[in-house]
Amino acid sequence: xxxxxxxxxxxxxxxxxxxxxxxxxxxxxxxxxxxxxxxxxxxxxxxxxxxxxxxxxxxxxxxxxxxxxxxxxx
Numbered sequence: 001x002x003x004x005x006x007x008x009x010x011x012x013x014x015x016x017x018x019x020x021x022x023x024x025x026x027x028x029x030x031x032x033x034x035x036x037x038x039x040x041x042x043x044x045x046x047x048x049x050x051x052x053x054x055x056x057x058x059x060x061x062x063x064x065x066x067x068x069x070x071x072x073x074x
Contacts, residue, residue, distance in 0.1 A: 023047060036060050 019026040025045040033039045040056040040063070058066065 030063075033057075038063050040066070 017025045017027045023046065027043045029041040029043075031039050031041075036059065038058045038060075040058060041053060042056075043051055043053045045051045056066075
């Protein structure tokens with residue numbers, strides 16, 4: 001089995017990104033960390049700063065409002 005190697009700074013995480021360009025990358029991960037509570041992780045990469053992340057801990061109602069806000073923009 002091949003040993004795990006931590007990627008160098010600025011490399012794409014293992015998942016596919018929502019945006020994947022040479023100048024900008026965006027990755028969003030949603031996981032349930034407790035029953036009916038969620039962790040939303042938004043990671044972005046730009047050459048000047050590397051990867052930066054924002055974490056949101058949401059209840060089901062808050063997550064539904066986020067989804068509605070995203071779907072409202074068309």
